[in-house]
Amino acid sequence: MKQYKRMLMVYPKFEASYWGMQYSLPIIRRKSLMPPLGLLTIAGLTPDTYEIRLVDMNTTPLTAEDIAWADMVLFSAMLVQKVALMKAAERCREAGKLVVFGGPYPTACPEECHPYCDVMVLDEGEITWPMFLADIQTGRYRSIYRSPEKPDITQTPVPRFDLLNTSDYVSIPIQFSRGCPFLCEFCDIIVLFGRRPRTKTPAQLLKELDALMATGYRGQVFIVDDNFIGNKKKVMELLPELTKWNREHGNPFSYGTEASVNLADDPKLLSAMVEANFIFVFLGIETPSADSLKETRKHQNVNGSLLERVVKIQNAGLVVYGGFIVGFDNDGPDIFDRQMEFINESAIANSMIGPLMALPGTPLYTRMQQEGRLLEATDYGNWYESGYTNIVTKLPRRELLIGHKRIVETIYDPPNYFERTLRSFQRLPRGRTRGDRWRQFTWLVKTQLSRSGGGSDAKKPSPFRVLKGLIDFYRSFPLEFRVHLRKFLLDVLRACPEQLPRSLSFICMGYHCYEYTKSYTIPKIDEALALPEPQLQTVAAKPAQPKTALYDVDQLVGAGRN
Structure with missing residues (x-):
């Protein structure tokens, strides 16, 4: 054998x-x-x-x-x-x-x-x-x-971080919970993990951080939960313990995560996250169109002003990243201008936008298939980033491509990107005294510039190394980008110098999005626009099921697993 x-x-x-x-x-x-x-x-x-x-x-x-x-x-x-x-x-x-x-x-x-x-x-x-x-x-x-059973993740062992060369990575992921209580039609999380968020224990998560710290890594930790606040009670039990652990270990990590917009409605939770060294949160905003939000069953985004809720989160101390979608059935020709206006007013620098996609297993996939609107797809790849999608949208295909091109050209243009970044920094609370702001600056240097790994002897860089690194960093960008970069850095130094260490990650993201848009997205869209309208092959529709079955999560999670 x-x-x-x-x-x-x-x-x-x-x-x-x-x-x-x-x-x-x-x-x-x-x-x-x-x-x-x-x-x-x-x-x-x-x-x-x-x-x-x-x-x-x-x-x-x-x-x-x-x-x-x-x-x-x-x-x-x-x-x-x-x-x-x-x-x-x-x-x-x-x-x-x-x-x-x-x-x-x-x-x-x-x-x-x-x-x-x-x-x-x-x-x-x-x-x-x-x-x-x-x-x-x-x-x-x-x-x-296969198994339809959902495991008790309080029994999940510590991940083998020792298998990594942590210095290869920008951020290291950990997980606190699985599942999401909401029912967004396009999302596959409820299909994979269910609607009842399951969490680890605080002690369990801290043990994982101990293991990560033992590798020598210092820097950014991303909590990969698709909705970190899906179980607020459990999160509020974790955060004080995490804050205590951070202080006892010299605050080695900063944290980011994903959450639903209703985070803005809980000031105590927001405050506890900031106290625990969270510095950013990704929000699934999707669209400023209330009709489109209702269509996709994202009801948590409809209650109250989306813009005001984003600003609340920023004012509490978290930088907001955002996900946006175009191509909902209720989207009209004005949706592209509305999206750009919202992105600008919300000062969300890192805004990820693409056409609506139907992921396999989701309620949207089922609905599109039953309506005869699901397209044959052999390679999903990064379709959505170049304006393509696997569904027949109500908006004409050409209009969707042109509108998507206009959005990415605008929001990733360096002057626009850096202006939003600066305003997002200015919405963050500032220390009351110079001493407070200096402590904020030095902590950001530690967690944003001291990413290290490969040994327990990782040390903070000397001031000389930091300065040399910043000069080398600046010179690494092409001249056409450096012009805008120089202005942005001067603006940050004048308006909120304590945010200078944080600005470096935004510079990197802005440069990447600018180059990727210029080198990949725009040429792909132009290529598609130059071709004749394709003959779209749809997937054969299945017999219609009662509407309740489309949104019965227990049925979705168990489908095909026996």
């Missing part, structure tokens, strides 16, 4: 995208935005009797030696990694290795993935991964492992 003791865990390469920061990574001497938390967690679930090697193809190539070393190869992937996943899996199968797929994309699209692997371990790994390991020890394993 073959023994499977050497386990190669592989994370496929991402294509360049707005989120990827590929144009800025060389400037800050990093290789990728974040490592694969899912694989690190699976590694934590794996007994010590297995040898594990991790290859993140975004930082390290998958070599023939890696493949030859392994008895089995485990891939985890998201939908946008589809092409890279298939190519890497084919290499491993050609080498005669047992290939195992898991993660969000195989879980959502098992029929697409099955031909490229030997085994699929789907859904949440705390349940299905031990099932697979138990079977493989006997030499008899199934081709697919």
